[in-house]
Amino acid sequence: MSLNMFIQHFINALGLGALYGLIAVGYTMVYGILRLINFAHGDIFMLGAYFVFFATIQYKLPWGVGVVIAIAGATIVGLLVDRIAYRPLRSAPRISALISAIGVSFFLENLAVVVFTGMPRAVVQPDWLMRPIPLGPLGAIRLIPLALMVPIVSFVLVGGLLWIVYKTKPGLAMRSISHDIETTRLMGVSVDRIIALTFALGSALAALAGIMWALRYPRVEPFMGIFPGFKAFIAAVFGGIGSIPGAMVGGLTLGFVEIMSIAFFPNMSGYKDAFAFILLIVILLVKPTGLMGEKMEEKI
């Protein structure tokens, strides 16, 4: 493999991994607070992609406007999912909320089929994202701006999220809720509001991931959230569910394993999706708390 090819694969893996990470962050945040796997998260990702598709391709709005609409739309749906499907079950056994999550996921997918039809639609990428720019000595390496934009935007977003979680007051409340909801309420925190904020942030990131996904793989369809959702979930477990840096590390690991295994062993490409699940099995056997997950000590 030439160096040029390797760099192409490397950037490709970085982009895919960053997107997995961006989705995984949403799983890990909700799990960290509610101990709930939000199965609808992958479908919020799908809706983000659809919203930007309709805004820019169908209604010819500028991309900037479309992105804002998609983020706002997905955030509203995320908040509604929490309000309607999870909040009434806050004091119910955890398995009830989990089943509710699966129900919401099926509902959103099939609603999308009814409203948007099941037919995949092509996304027309804006030219300026696709025009290759020569890099390196003598311009030997040619990359499209999109390939660089995806990982950069993802890392900036996760950096911003880390800042919110570790440097702001609502972030402090989030970290507190994840350990002890009752005590957090005694400190004057409106827990439901902080949980809503968590869903809003997770959904906004999922929408952005959906938009970038739709630009990389230029089409949208109602079930496009399922596999990226599964893999991002695996990434979150791999990195240690509950840990935001862990989710990012997990996502990148997954992205590199997937892209590089095909790059070096092209005839394995049929097994592409299996690698994620093999990774999940291995981590669960070797270190069930994930790479950066903290051990959940029982409260005394």
Add this chain to the structure above:
Amino acid sequence: MSDDKMLDIQNLNVWYGGIHAVKGINISINRGEIVTLIGANGAGKSSTIRSIAGLIRGYKGYIGYKNRKGEMLRLNNRQPEDMVKMGIALSPEGRRILPHLTVEENLFLGAYTRSDTAEIENDIDYVYELFPRLKERRAQKGGTLSGGEQQMLAVGRALMSRPDLLMLDEPSLGLAPMLVAEVFNIIREINRQGKTILLVEQNAFAALSIADKAYVLEVGTVTIEGVGTELLQDPRVKEAYLGG
């Protein structure tokens, strides 16, 4: 003591997991007092204090609280987070500090309802003055503190909301006698600086020594009430709670 009634509980009945834990008790606290509820496990002390804090809801009876503007408010069925804003703070049983947050973060969390950054910093310094050991450990995770230090952190954290009424649920639990004395001295000090205190305790001797008024609870009813130091001499209290 003035007769400025701050907390007024009338005919409180609490059911806890099907058990009638508190059976029609009446308690009143005047502004500036230390009032203690003592009694054995299961007497209904914690149920009472948790009802005031809004952690237990659906109780029967009346709980009235006079806020700093002098308005008497009915507390029934308000959310715990609203109590903090009204000036009531609870340091819960078992300390419940957040083990994965630093000492300082725990204190900042206590000031969650406030937005006066400079004053919050001042209050953190004030807590460090009360408990110098917390200052040494300010960057340490709460979970690495000893039991006594965690208790100090729990009290300090409750102070951070600048409450008018500070409720402490079993602050002596699991502490060595030396530390109990230290913590109770500080409770008295906090009271002298103007905070009204409701203290729930199993350690009757320590609690009665500092209390202006005390209620003895037995299986959900108030059996004895009176001035703290007088109850120390009461033969019934002596026999049941002070080891004769």
